[in-house]
Amino acid sequence: MTPSPAGRRAAARVATLGPGFAFLTVFLLVPLALVLSYTVFRRGRFGGIVYEPTGENFARLADPLYLDVVLGSVRLAAVTTLLALLLGYPTAYMIARLPGRWKAIALVAVVLPFWTNFLIRTYAWIVLLNSQGPVNSGLEALGLGPVELLYTDGAIVAGLLYAYLPLMILPLYSAIERLDPQLREASANLGARPARTFWSVTLPLSLPGVLTGCVFVFVPSLGNFVIPELLGGGRRIMVGNLIRDQFLKARDWPFGSVLALAVIAVLVLLLFAQAWAGRRAGRNG
Amino acid sequence: MARREPALRGNGWLRLPFWLTYLFLYAPIAVLVVMSFNRNKTPYSWGGFSLDWYGRLAENSSLRTGLVNTLIVALGSTALSTVLGTLLAVGLARHTRSRVLDALSTLPAILPDLVLAIGLLVFYSAIKMTLGLHSVLVAHTVFGMAFVTAVVRARLGHADTSLEEASQDLGATPYTTFIKVTLPTLAPGIVAGALLAFTLSLDEFVIAFFTHAPSQPTLPIVIYSMVRFGVTPEINALATLLLAVSFTVVIVAQRLTKLTEAL
Amino acid sequence: MNTLISIEGVSRRFGDVTALDSVSLDIRQGEFFALLGPSGCGKTTLLRILAGFEEPDAGSVRLDGADLLAVPAHRRPVNLMFQSYALFPHMSVEKNVAYGLEREKLPRQEIRRRVSEVLETVGLAAHARRRPHQLSGGQRQRVALARAIVKRPRLLLLDEPLSALDKKVRAEMQLELKRLQHDVGITFVVVTHDQEEAMSLADRIAVMQGGRVEQIDAPVALYDRPRTPFVADFIGANNLFAGTVSGGGLEVSGLGVLPAPTAGLPEGAQALLAVRPERVRLGQGTLTGTVVDVSFYGGVSHVALSVPGHGGHVLVATQGPARVETGTEIELGWDAADGVVIAADDAAVENGAPV
Ligand SMILES: Nc1ncnc2c1ncn2[C@@H]1O[C@H](COP(=O)(O)OP(=O)(O)O)[C@@H](O)[C@H]1O
Numbered sequence: 001m002t003p004s005p006a007g008r009r010a011a012a013r014v015a016t017l018g019p020g021f022a023f024l025t026v027f028l029l030v031p032l033a034l035v036l037s038y039t040v041f042r043r044g045r046f047g048g049i050v051y052e053p054t055g056e057n058f059a060r061l062a063d064p065l066y067l068d069v070v071l072g073s074v075r076l077a078a079v080t081t082l083l084a085l086l087l088g089y090p091t092a093y094m095i096a097r098l099p100g101r102w103k104a105i106a107l108v109a110v111v112l113p114f115w116t117n118f119l120i121r122t123y124a125w126i127v128l129l130n131s132q133g134p135v136n137s138g139l140e141a142l143g144l145g146p147v148e149l150l151y152t153d154g155a156i157v158a159g160l161l162y163a164y165l166p167l168m169i170l171p172l173y174s175a176i177e178r179l180d181p182q183l184r185e186a187s188a189n190l191g192a193r194p195a196r197t198f199w200s201v202t203l204p205l206s207l208p209g210v211l212t213g214c215v216f217v218f219v220p221s222l223g224n225f226v227i228p229e230l231l232g233g234g235r236r237i238m239v240g241n242l243i244r245d246q247f248l249k250a251r252d253w254p255f256g257s258v259l260a261l262a263v264i265a266v267l268v269l270l271l272f273a274q275a276w277a278g279r280r281a282g283r284n285g
Numbered sequence: 286m287a288r289r290e291p292a293l294r295g296n297g298w299l300r301l302p303f304w305l306t307y308l309f310l311y312a313p314i315a316v317l318v319v320m321s322f323n324r325n326k327t328p329y330s331w332g333g334f335s336l337d338w339y340g341r342l343a344e345n346s347s348l349r350t351g352l353v354n355t356l357i358v359a360l361g362s363t364a365l366s367t368v369l370g371t372l373l374a375v376g377l378a379r380h381t382r383s384r385v386l387d388a389l390s391t392l393p394a395i396l397p398d399l400v401l402a403i404g405l406l407v408f409y410s411a412i413k414m415t416l417g418l419h420s421v422l423v424a425h426t427v428f429g430m431a432f433v434t435a436v437v438r439a440r441l442g443h444a445d446t447s448l449e450e451a452s453q454d455l456g457a458t459p460y461t462t463f464i465k466v467t468l469p470t471l472a473p474g475i476v477a478g479a480l481l482a483f484t485l486s487l488d489e490f491v492i493a494f495f496t497h498a499p500s501q502p503t504l505p506i507v508i509y510s511m512v513r514f515g516v517t518p519e520i521n522a523l524a525t526l527l528l529a530v531s532f533t534v535v536i537v538a539q540r541l542t543k544l545t546e547a548l
Numbered sequence: 549m550n551t552l553i554s555i556e557g558v559s560r561r562f563g564d565v566t567a568l569d570s571v572s573l574d575i576r577q578g579e580f581f582a583l584l585g586p587s588g589c590g591k592t593t594l595l596r597i598l599a600g601f602e603e604p605d606a607g608s609v610r611l612d613g614a615d616l617l618a619v620p621a622h623r624r625p626v627n628l629m630f631q632s633y634a635l636f637p638h639m640s641v642e643k644n645v646a647y648g649l650e651r652e653k654l655p656r657q658e659i660r661r662r663v664s665e666v667l668e669t670v671g672l673a674a675h676a677r678r679r680p681h682q683l684s685g686g687q688r689q690r691v692a693l694a695r696a697i698v699k700r701p702r703l704l705l706l707d708e709p710l711s712a713l714d715k716k717v718r719a720e721m722q723l724e725l726k727r728l729q730h731d732v733g734i735t736f737v738v739v740t741h742d743q744e745e746a747m748s749l750a751d752r753i754a755v756m757q758g759g760r761v762e763q764i765d766a767p768v769a770l771y772d773r774p775r776t777p778f779v780a781d782f783i784g785a786n787n788l789f790a791g792t793v794s795g796g797g798l799e800v801s802g803l804g805v806l807p808a809p810t811a812g813l814p815e816g817a818q819a820l821l822a823v824r825p826e827r828v829r830l831g832q833g834t835l836t837g838t839v840v841d842v843s844f845y846g847g848v849s850h851v852a853l854s855v856p857g858h859g860g861h862v863l864v865a866t867q868g869p870a871r872v873e874t875g876t877e878i879e880l881g882w883d884a885a886d887g888v889v890i891a892a893d894d895a896a897v898e899n900g901a902p903v
């Protein structure tokens with residue numbers, strides 16, 4: 001006897017979706033729920049959790065000590081994002097205009113460094129910026145150095161930019177590439193100079209890509225703890241370092257969870273902004 | 286009608302940031318590679334060509350252990366991610382319209398790695414699981430799966446459901462259809478997704494840092510402990526080797542599957 | 549001829565859209581049947597229900613009297629030729645054609661024999677090893693056809709089979725489809741929005757609109773005796789006048805009483821009069837109009853006239869070059885027997901057109 005059509009559909013649904021979502025439930029949703037629940041409990045004296053509800057973990061966010069860390073890392077992440085945009089937009093724009101074969105090569109060349117080990121990429125900047133490194137040797141030859149480059153905020157920004165620049169260029173490229181070339185032609189045909197066409201047509205229509213790129217650079221910059229440690233020499237503490245320390249050193253899991261929640265909140269906020277811009281562009285386009 | 290588009294003219298000034306980007310991306314790498322062949326012990330002055338540091342590297346046993354551990358984790362999590370992710374992609378594209386499930390499937394790729402890392406650390410400790418390679422393998426599967434799902438779905442989006450219907454129309458059961466039509470049309474996407482999951486796992490540091498057992502570090506964790514102690518020419522050699530491997534894999538993958546399309 | 553498929557009261561809704569609204573029709577064994585209607589009228593949905601990819605919300609479909617809806621798609625003796633052809637891109641032409649036979653677990657030799665036979669029939673024997681992307685549009689269409697008929701289905705469904713082809717190939721394939729249907733003796737149901745295609749291919753045509761069947765008839769009957777205003781307007785060109793039955797004709801406001809075959813209709817009934825352009829005579833008649841456009845198409849000329857009191861233009865088709873000039877005022881008319889009257893309740897009444 002053959003099963004009913006509805007029965008067959010249900011079987012196919014369970015066979016394809018079942019294993020993956022069971023896995024995601026156990027290893028993603030439950031862990032996130034645990035982190036979320038820890039935000040309202042007290043830490044135990046020797047680490048661990050005491051299940052007494054409290055609001056003090058959130059209150060500690062307002063502590064000037066931690067507020068400084070948060071604002072300082074937001075600033076560094078924002079500077080990184082801005083630099084990535086300034087460098088990434090013209091690059092993505094040029095790539096989108098390249099003829100087919102060169103376009104593919106230019107794209108792969110953007111992605112390639114990204115596929116090499118992140119620690120190695122960060123290490124390269126230690127070599128570059130070291131007081132005896134090539135940059136300082138050059139400055140010295142010009143009579144300008146040596147300057148302390150390593151273990152500064154500038155070094156952190158350089159490292160973050162190096163780590164995440166491709167994440168800015170790729171969404172920008174796909175947003176610009178998607179634009180109908182006829183729109184630009186129409187704009188030119190109606191008498192707009194190239195700059196006007198860029199500001200009035202290209203940029204507004206690629207705004208969703210701009211925002212996606214910004215989210216992709218800003219959020220991981222905020223959460224990175226390796227670069228501040230290796231390139232900042234531990235002098236600058238960013239949110240990522242703070243979270244790592246709460247979990248691996250101070251063993252204050254509730255406060256660490258609050259900080260993680262804050263990062264997620266920023267992410268969600270930015271994603272909403274991006275979805276909103278996407279809808280707007282969709283309506284215009 | 287090859288009419289020159291007016292908007293394309295006057296882009297000269299764009300060349301500067303364009304080339305700056307590539308200089309920025311490749312100069313640090315070039316410095317590492319050159320330094321790795323330097324005979325001098327101080328890595329900043331050129332003392333002639335030598336392969337000494339590569340020899341030194343081969344003798345480093347903790348790197349070897351790290352490499353083996355990493356390969357175990359990467360192969361295992363790639364296999365698991367590929368199976369789960371492919372099924373999920375097919376299910377999401379063909380058997381449900383739920384936007385919640387859709388969002389859930391991509392969540393691990395969007396979530397900052399640090400958040401996923403602490404979540405799993407907290408979870409493992411709550412169920413009192415001992416850490417080891419298995420805990421890293423599972424952790425890497427969580428995000429590897431999200432990437433496989435995304436890439437395979439992108440491919441499914443282009444694929445025409447009428448192929449599957451044609452197969453059923455010609456008398457194939459849903460199972461035969463899946464094996465003979467769905468999977469072969471998806472193959473390039475599945476290969477691309479698997480390669481993506483594999484390379485991501487090879488290089489992954491943050492999540493492994495939180496979920497590994499100290500006795501079984503993965504390669505990135507071994508590298509991290511070396512890098513923390515500053516600059517040694519040995520690391521330059523290691524970097525050059527890893528760069529060569531990644532570049533080869535990416536270029537081969539690009540040739541095979543046109544990876545950039547999937548991205 | 550016996551009924552092969554009997555569709556009764558089939559309805560299908562997608563959210564707010566009613567794709568099929570209580571459709572009933574019979575398809576006879578061995579005939580070439582066409583579903584004709586504008587885009588979006590539900591033709592594909594009906595085909596997909598027959599093939600088993602869509603389930604109706606209500607109604608029944610029987611094949612040889614047995615419930616077809618209970619049979620899953622892969623067990624139905626019904627094959628569909630997809631609008632997009634849906635050829636498997638990773639298989640050669642012969643693999644594509646053999647696919648359906650392999651599912652029946654037939655012996656290898658028989659599969660090979662039947663595949664080469666059918667490829668011979670559609671003239672693709674030389675291309676057996678090619679992949680679909682190495683073929684032209686017309687060749688792909690033949691592969692899709694071969695893949696469906698090699699299964700020897702009871703019913704072959706073709707969704708806009710020729711719409712992806714250019715005009716010249718299209719005309720050739722029309723002839724070939726007809727020949728093939730005759731040779732293999734399979735019942736064909738073809739979907740099209742092109743009335744000329746339906747007219748030239750089909751034994752019978754169901755005209756659909758908005759999910760409903762308007763009329764089912766042979767092509768000539770459809771042309772000569774439209775039963776609904778939609779069919780009168782959709783099939784060929786027609787001059788339409790709405791009015792009320794009065795004094796042996798149709799009284800149209802602004803135009804007076806027009807000649808119309810109204811026998812059998814009560815005085816004062818609402819009705820629509822349809823007159824084919826080739827039935828309208830110039831030079832004498834009940835109406836007077838001004839010529840606004842004359843165009844010559846070789847064998848025939850089309851004259852458009854504006855008639856005071858009538859909304860659109862009245863179209864007239866005359867044999868050979870027209871002997872009128874733009875701007876001329878001229879009388880026009882027709883015999884009552886040359887019109888078709890469609891009563892407001894949608895039932896056609898008497899008409900005098902020769903059958
Ligand atoms: N799967 C579906 N989901 C939603 N609406 C559909 C679906 N399939 C068809 N429709 C709608 O049903 C109507 C009939 O569609 P279809 O049968 O494809 O028409 P046709 O083939 O005559 O052009 C259309 O309005 C179409 O938009």
Ligand SMILES: [Mg+2]
Nearest residue numbers: 591592707708
């Ligand atoms: Mg259709």
